[in-house]
Amino acid sequence: MTSGAHSLDRTTNPELWAYLESLRVGEILTGKVAAIERFGVFVALDDGPAHPLFPGVGFITVPELSWHRIEAVEEVVEVGQSVACEFLQFDDWNLEARLSLRALRPDPFQEFADRTPVGTRLAGRVTKLLPFGVFVRVADGIEGLVHLTELTWTPVENPEDVVRVDDEIAVVVTEIDLERRRLALSLRQASPPG
Structure with missing residues (x-):
């Protein structure tokens, strides 16, 4: 046994190695x-x-459980539950099959992008204020960023000068980035300059 080997090496677990x-x-x-x-x-x-x-032998990391952000694993699965998962990779250090539960479920972001072209006007609820803009939930599990420059037609320094958390607002979709799973929105384009 080499100094880098551990108890899960090929010689002590040949059946498991062969399966994986x-x-x-x-x-x-x-x-x-x-x-x-x-x-x-x-x-x-x-x-x-x-x-x-x-x-x-199978292991699902928390991000691979659901497309939605979850607070606790128990929101998605419970001990004893039967699951079907997609195989992602063979983790040859831990001798486990890395799995994805969410891969077998429709991606809500993809579904949103498929039915919502850029330029669509939507109603949403402000969920978070940050120095550079605000996050707005426009569908279940779908949030987008209204950048500070897209809040109003006249420059503002603080998002809280325009909106508050839980405000219901109208926004326009300005960009959908499927690869990075980002949605850009505009509040000012939803209300013409006045």
Whole structure:
């Protein structure tokens, strides 16, 4: 055994290595939620071997659980629940299959972008004020930024001079960046200069 090896090496776990190496990116795997941790979820895979250290060979990180921001893993899954996940990669340090639950569900941002062209006027609720602008929720799980320069036709220094959190406002979609999952909005374009 080399000094860099650990207890999960190929010679002590040949069946597990062979199983994990046989998986292909994008493959759908099923299993049961074996344990919930604050950093993610262990999944005991239906057709996989047991893991020597962890409650399951599959692992879903918190961001891969849902397209929406979640406060607690239990909002999405519970121990004992059957799940179908997409295989993302073989983590050969921890000897686990990294999985995604959200990959098998429609991406709400993509769906929003498909049905909402740039220039669309929407109603939204202000969720957060920052020095450079405000975030506005325009659909379930979809928030966009109204940059400070897009708040009014005349320059303002502070967003709170124009809006407050929970204000209902009309905005216009000015940009949809699918790759970075960002939505740019304008309050001033929703109300002509007066």
